[in-house]
Amino acid sequence: MIKDLIKKEARRQKKVINLIPSENYVSKNVLAALGSPLTNKYAEGKSHQRYYFGNEVVDELEDEVKRLVLKVFKISSEEWGVNVQPYSGSIANMAAYLASVNVGDKILAMSLEHGGHLTHGHHVSWTGKLFKFEHYGVGHDGWLDYDGIAKIAKEFKPALIVCGATAYPRQLDFKKFKEISDSVGALLMADISHIAGLVVGGVHPSPFPYADIVTTTTQKTLRGPRGAIIISAKRPRPYANGGSGKTKNEKEILSDAIDKAVFPGLQGGPQVHTIAAMGVALEEAIKPSFKKYAKQIVNNAKKLSEELGRLGFKIVSGGTDNHLLLVDVTPLGLTGGEAGSKLEKAGIIVNKNMIPFDTRKPWDPSGIRLGTPAVTTQGMKEKDMVKIAEEISTILKQ
Numbered sequence: 001m002i003k004d005l006i007k008k009e010a011r012r013q014k015k016v017i018n019l020i021p022s023e024n025y026v027s028k029n030v031l032a033a034l035g036s037p038l039t040n041k042y043a044e045g046k047s048h049q050r051y052y053f054g055n056e057v058v059d060e061l062e063d064e065v066k067r068l069v070l071k072v073f074k075i076s077s078e079e080w081g082v083n084v085q086p087y088s089g090s091i092a093n094m095a096a097y098l099a100s101v102n103v104g105d106k107i108l109a110m111s112l113e114h115g116g117h118l119t120h121g122h123h124v125s126w127t128g129k130l131f132k133f134e135h136y137g138v139g140h141d142g143w144l145d146y147d148g149i150a151k152i153a154k155e156f157k158p159a160l161i162v163c164g165a166t167a168y169p170r171q172l173d174f175k176k177f178k179e180i181s182d183s184v185g186a187l188l189m190a191d192i193s194h195i196a197g198l199v200v201g202g203v204h205p206s207p208f209p210y211a212d213i214v215t216t217t218t219q220k221t222l223r224g225p226r227g228a229i230i231i232s233a234k235r236p237r238p239y240a241n242g243g244s245g246k247t248k249n250e251k252e253i254l255s256d257a258i259d260k261a262v263f264p265g266l267q268g269g270p271q272v273h274t275i276a277a278m279g280v281a282l283e284e285a286i287k288p289s290f291k292k293y294a295k296q297i298v299n300n301a302k303k304l305s306e307e308l309g310r311l312g313f314k315i316v317s318g319g320t321d322n323h324l325l326l327v328d329v330t331p332l333g334l335t336g337g338e339a340g341s342k343l344e345k346a347g348i349i350v351n352k353n354m355i356p357f358d359t360r361k362p363w364d365p366s367g368i369r370l371g372t373p374a375v376t377t378q379g380m381k382e383k384d385m386v387k388i389a390e391e392i393s394t395i396l397k398q
């Protein structure tokens with residue numbers, strides 16, 4: 001029975017050491033919201049402008065969740081529009097592209113091989129098929145090369161620049177990205193899916209007010225349900241011809257365009273139970289204890305990285321400033337797949353990952369990616385990281 005499998009998975013989650021940087025353990029209250037009768041309700045449309053009746057409570061709920069979003073990011077409703085309906089980060093990114101540029105326009109983003117996301121224009125993703133992407137990456141030291149990005153932007157003349165990553169262990173300089181996007185007349189989008197909890201917790205710089213559009217998932221460091229949020233500027237979209245030859249309505253407010261791209265552009269009824277669970281997670285993220293949590297995530301990642309470095313492991317970029325680190329396992333005579341599988345047998349769960357300038361393929365790359373959000377939720381501290389590093393070393397070296 002499915003009920004038994006759910007119990008079995010809950011037991012597995014308790015038993016393992018989970019070092020997947022995009023995963024976390026939500027609170028009982030977030031789980032309760034996800035399992036609440038809100039899942040029964042259809043609420044197509046924006047709050048107070050629905051296609052279904054009986055939404056007076058849902059309207060109140062969605063309004064409150066949007067207020068919480070503005071509050072945690074310390075921004076105002078006069079300048080920023082919030083959409084909490086995207087089913088996932090991938091859909092949120094597609095909505096952001098469709099609302100801000102034309103199909104066929106040029107977008108500049110970080111390459112998957114260097115830490116970007118599939119939805120940042122990889123050719124297997126529809127984002128890469130519908131728009132003309134160019135990619136930037138890191139230098140041989142593993143750090144973003146802003147001069148290099150500025151140079152590519154000048155030559156490529158994108159309509160939109162995307163910053164944000166899924167496997168980059170350093171802080172993002174949103175101000176520098178803004179200078180680059182301004183210099184070529186492009187809009188700036190920050191995809192903070194991985195680091196949203198760190199931004200809210202004050203241990204990573206905020207993309208506000210630099211980015212025109214900010215997308216984020218809510219299930220990662222933010223410790224909420226699987227879902228996504230788009231925050232965008234309430235101002236007319238400054239339109240630069242992005243290479244497709246088509247023009248967009250220059251008077252349209254960016255945040256209105258985003259709302260339309262989400263519904264009815266890409267989605268139907270929002271998952272109201274998920275929106276409620278986001279609200280619960282945001283209420284938790286406002287508390288002082290979340291600041292402590294975010295700080296501990298980074299301290300734990302730094303400790304894990306230092307210890308692994310001390311044990312002779314090759315850490316991409318030489319360490320970490322955030323919640324994750326990339327380890328090149330090829331000096332041990334292993335591939336990322338082999339290392340991940342050895343660790344799994346010992347109850348340590350990671351994911352295999354490309355490293356910058358990888359000579360191997362995504363399915364069996366040269367690296368593994370380790371992160372500390374989940375173990376930090378379980379209360380682990382620096383001393384536990386020392387033990388985990390030793391364990392990883394023992395397993396991978398035997």
Ligand SMILES: *Cc1c(COP(=O)(O)O)cnc(C)c1O
Nearest residue numbers: 088089090117165166193194217
């Ligand atoms: C996780 C992630 C996404 C996609 O989120 P899903 O909810 O898995 O669709 C998009 N962008 C970045 C940077 C991510 O890390």
